[in-house]
Amino acid sequence: MIDKPRGKLPARRAGGFVKPAPRRPGLPPEGPILLYGLHTVEAAFQNPDRRRHKLFATENALRRLEERGIRPDVPVEILAPRALDRMVTRDAVHQGVVLEADALPAYGVDELKGARLVLALDQVTDPHNVGAILRSAVALAADAVVTTERHAPEEGPVLAKAASGALDMIRHVRVKNMARFLVEMGEQGFFRVALDSDGEASLEQTPFGDKTVLVLGSEGKGVRQGVRAACDRLARLDMPGRIRSLNVSNAAVLALYVARQRMSL
Template sequence: MTDKKTPSPARPRQGQSGYKGRKGPTKPATRRPGLPPEGPIFLYGLHTVEAAFANKDRKRRKLFATENALRRLEERGVRIDVPVETLMPRALDKMVTRDAVHQGMILEADPLPAYGPEHLRGARLVLALDQVTDPHNVGAILRSAVALDADAVVTTERHAPEEGPVLAKSASGALDMIKHVRVKNMARFVTEMRENGFGAIALDSDGPADIEDTAFADKTVLVLGSEGKGVRQGVREACSALARLDMPGAIRSLNVSNAAVLALYVARRKMGL
């Protein structure tokens, strides 16, 4: 590979503003300096690369691919709008980690712009993850959120996986198909959403009622916490209700990604979506 990597452009500082009273365009802002990753990333795998090409907010730089992979993309109607370097599979293997399944294609791209609470106008169902750190879990949750037609997934800027190849591959294209909002303070975010007419339900094993028996507002934020610690106390206190997932079997709890699927499914039924 002889091409030189294009340097990452300088990024101006993002202004800080809450959702309440926000007016004007909802175009996502440039990423705030210091929010990782700051430079280009490699996205790999058929569904991930295909979704990245379909996302108007994704700045793409260069595609590295085998001839077979290029044919697959063309067959799926993907419009390739960046320079292409054709490589053999072994050369692609060296660009990613040993266990990465790149399927013959690696896209060099910039991280997505910064989505904030102001980009949730018109949303009805939002999933918030309070310090869920495993990129495989968050990727699976992003995919489920797209499948169940949620409007956005919200994570904290710290104690959450950065946007990178592992998260993108685990999401199987969903990272480019749903708004992934990053917030500094989850409790403050929940409070702001409630001020704007949302109900906020936190999943908690000690919740007073099963989620099936919990009242849902017309607009809802579902809050899930990390396995073990759960939703932090300050975030729970900011919510309008706590609810639990009652499991009838011998195992009483679910992996957070599985809990998210079930909670989203119940929420849609309760909200009439």
């Protein structure tokens, strides 16, 4: 039997947890969330902004965390893999560790002071895509990833697992209005480039400023008209092969790489 953790967790039922009630879009999770997976939990322990409460782990997974230099600073409960299975959603790959922790603080535009390369996602809703983009943004040394409060995944186990630790390595800023945010960034000296198939030039041929915001839109709709109007340039990703378009997470990798080359970062 799992000890009752502090804070609010999903209600109990025989043999595990029930699915929590839906939350209103744009609001942070109410009470602690459950993070799982070795990379995700490791990064959460290394992030001073992450408030942690309790670790549930198998003996083997706890040993693997310790081999990675993680010394848990919270109570630890050793559980069998099946008990952990009941704590997470079906088919979730927890790798023997589940961490009860608070959601990260609500980062705002003040967190972008000193930033040079920012990636903005206009209504990209799939948590797996956003998680993959967060991981690529960390790998390519972007300073922040910006999403909207609505029509974007809230922080939670699926997003955190898809990001494989990156959620705790980069500022994830949420804004109410993407177009207004881009106007404000322009006033702060950022050059704003939106990826669009009808862009006047390829991204490689597009000039970049010392500070740049790259904007990517949702699959299908792309960047919305009002958001495009708030940008300085529209640029396209030219594909030399027979497939002319990419998944948004793959497009983000290429765009960040090109931006770093153009900005000499």
